[in-house]
Amino acid sequence: MDKQQYNNNMELHTGYNDLAQVQVSIQSAEKMVGSATMSLDPEAMDHAERAISNARSLLNDAKSAGTGLDTDFLQNCELSLSQCEHQLSEARK
Numbered sequence: 001m002d003k004q005q006y007n008n009n010m011e012l013h014t015g016y017n018d019l020a021q022v023q024v025s026i027q028s029a030e031k032m033v034g035s036a037t038m039s040l041d042p043e044a045m046d047h048a049e050r051a052i053s054n055a056r057s058l059l060n061d062a063k064s065a066g067t068g069l070d071t072d073f074l075q076n077c078e079l080s081l082s083q084c085e086h087q088l089s090e091a092r093k
Helices: 003-009 015-039 042-064 071-092
Strands: none
Touching: 015 042, 015 071, 042 071
16 A cells, blocks of 8 residues: 555544534534424424434534633534524424
């Protein structure tokens, strides 16, 4: 295996990538919750609930690996997810 192939096969892992992934997953969950609550489709709500769960899992992983410098970002992510959960639970009533 030459050096180029080796570099292409290596997964680059940085804290920034983890935080960006958390942010993207939360944005996705927000959009899914918004769509599900507008349509009130039970299946869409289930998908939105899974998106929230996946985003929360990534957030918890990021918190565990946190540097301490990203506290505000993680708190904002937590708030966004809590709002998604609340919106979805209200729509299910």
